[in-house]
Amino acid sequence: MLIVLFLALIAGGVYVFARGRSAGGGSEERGSGRGSLSAAPAAAQPPGVRSLKLGDVVNHDGGDWIVEGTLRLSQDGFEWQEHRLVDGERTLWLSVEDDEGLEVVTWERSRELGLEPGARTLTHDGVEYELDERGQASFTAEGSTATGASGKVEFADYSAGERRLSFERYGEEAGWEVGLGQVISEHALDVYPGRDTA
Amino acid sequence: MTEPTEPNELEEAERTERELREQLGDLIRARARADSEAKRLAGRAQLPGADATLGEIAERYRVQAERLGGEVDSLRASLREHEADLERLRADSRGA
Numbered sequence: 001m002l003i004v005l006f007l008a009l010i011a012g013g014v015y016v017f018a019r020g021r022s023a024g025g026g027s028e029e030r031g032s033g034r035g036s037l038s039a040a041p042a043a044a045q046p047p048g049v050r051s052l053k054l055g056d057v058v059n060h061d062g063g064d065w066i067v068e069g070t071l072r073l074s075q076d077g078f079e080w081q082e083h084r085l086v087d088g089e090r091t092l093w094l095s096v097e098d099d100e101g102l103e104v105v106t107w108e109r110s111r112e113l114g115l116e117p118g119a120r121t122l123t124h125d126g127v128e129y130e131l132d133e134r135g136q137a138s139f140t141a142e143g144s145t146a147t148g149a150s151g152k153v154e155f156a157d158y159s160a161g162e163r164r165l166s167f168e169r170y171g172e173e174a175g176w177e178v179g180l181g182q183v184i185s186e187h188a189l190d191v192y193p194g195r196d197t198a
Numbered sequence: 199m200t201e202p203t204e205p206n207e208l209e210e211a212e213r214t215e216r217e218l219r220e221q222l223g224d225l226i227r228a229r230a231r232a233d234s235e236a237k238r239l240a241g242r243a244q245l246p247g248a249d250a251t252l253g254e255i256a257e258r259y260r261v262q263a264e265r266l267g268g269e270v271d272s273l274r275a276s277l278r279e280h281e282a283d284l285e286r287l288r289a290d291s292r293g294a
Contacts, residue, residue, distance in 0.1 A: 047219060057223040064226045064270070088233065192223035193216075 047193040049096050049104055049186050052083050054143045055194030058094065060106070060184075063087040064192075065094075069145035073153065075137040082107075084145055093179065094189075104186050105164055107179040115178050117156035117167040124180070129158035129165040139170075208291050211284045218277045225270045232263035 052058070058065045065085035073080050080097040093107035115122060122129050134156040141147050147170045158165040164181030239256035242248055 047216070055223070055227070057226045064230075066227060066230060088230070192219045192226065194223055194227075195220055 047191040049094070049189050049191060050098060050102070051193075052081070052094075052096065052191065053194065057192040057194075058083075058085055059190040059192065060085075060092075060188060063090070065092060067143070069141065069143035071139050071141050071145055071147065073137045073139045075135060084143070095181070102186055103183060104189070105181040105183050107164070107166070107181040109177050109179045111175055111177055113178045113180075115165075115167070116176065117158075122158055122165060124165060127160050127163055129160045129163070132157045132159050208284075208287045211280070211287050215277070215280055215284055218273065218280055222270065222273050222277060225266055225273060229263050229266035229270060232259045232266060236260040236263055 047056070049058075052067055052070070054067055054070060056067045058067065065087045067083050068086045069084035071082040071084075073082065078099060080095060080099075083094045083096070085092045085094055091109075093109055095103075095105045095107060097103045113124065115124060117131075117134065120131050122131075136152055136154050138150070139147070139153050140150045147153075151170065154169045156167040162183040164179070164183065166179040166181060167176045168179070169176050236256050236259035239252050239259060243252035243256055
């Protein structure tokens with residue numbers, strides 16, 4: 001069984017390798033007459049963080065992070081996404097909010113920071129954060145997110161300049177998950193999209 | 199004087215960029231799978247009574263992950279070169 005799996009992976013790798021070779025010399029391929037713009041109108045739009053989906057790869061800070069889970073959240077008609085990115089044994093969360101301008105934040109989550117939301121200000125690691133918002137949102141989950149498929153999440157968001165401190169609780173019985181975040185430029189990310197399967 | 203860029207040339211270049219990015223994503227996912235399998239099997243190979251071939255298979259996965267890593271680097275370099283070409287075409291197009 002293991003040998004069969006191994007051979008299948010090798011075959012997949014060879015296929016990917018061959019495809020990579022076939023278009024790897026991009027400049028030679030230009031003007032080769034493939035498809036028209038009307039046949040692929042999305043080609044003019046570079047893949048970006050706004051349209052991330054499961055299986056996409058995000059190159060950031062020297063790592064190639066694969067989108068393994070996505071939470072789509074909404075509150076009073078406002079929507080945002082939180083993506084779980086994995087690079088080997090490392091996990092990072094990426095939130096994308098487009099409300100009067102795009103805000104992209106990388107997050108490290110933990111249950112062990114010993115913090116609870118509630119106060120107007122919270123101090124962690126010498127940084128004083130101010131409460132921005134507290135509320136409840138609906139979510140749906142795709143892929144691996146360690147949440148249910150859908151439900152409600154209670155949250156409290158604090159900020160200090162470009163730093164963020166967030167609390168999320170998926171269900172009343174659950175404990176608070178604490179996230180430490182850093183606002184980054186969308187241009188700090190390079191997206192390698194998965195192939196559309198639709 | 200710079201020749202105006204043919205619209206089709208720019209469109210083709212944008213499509214090629216998209217394809218390069220998709221291929222890069224394919225390679226990175228394949229590398230991640232091979233790397234994960236190599237680590238999983240190497241761990242199992244250490245268990246008492248483990249099949250003697252597990253270590254060999256783990257090593258093959260490790261070598262494959264390494265080879266795919268080389269391909270990722272190569273394709274990423276191609277993408278960077280292509281992005282530079284694409285920016286030049288876009289600049290030409292804007293100036294046309």
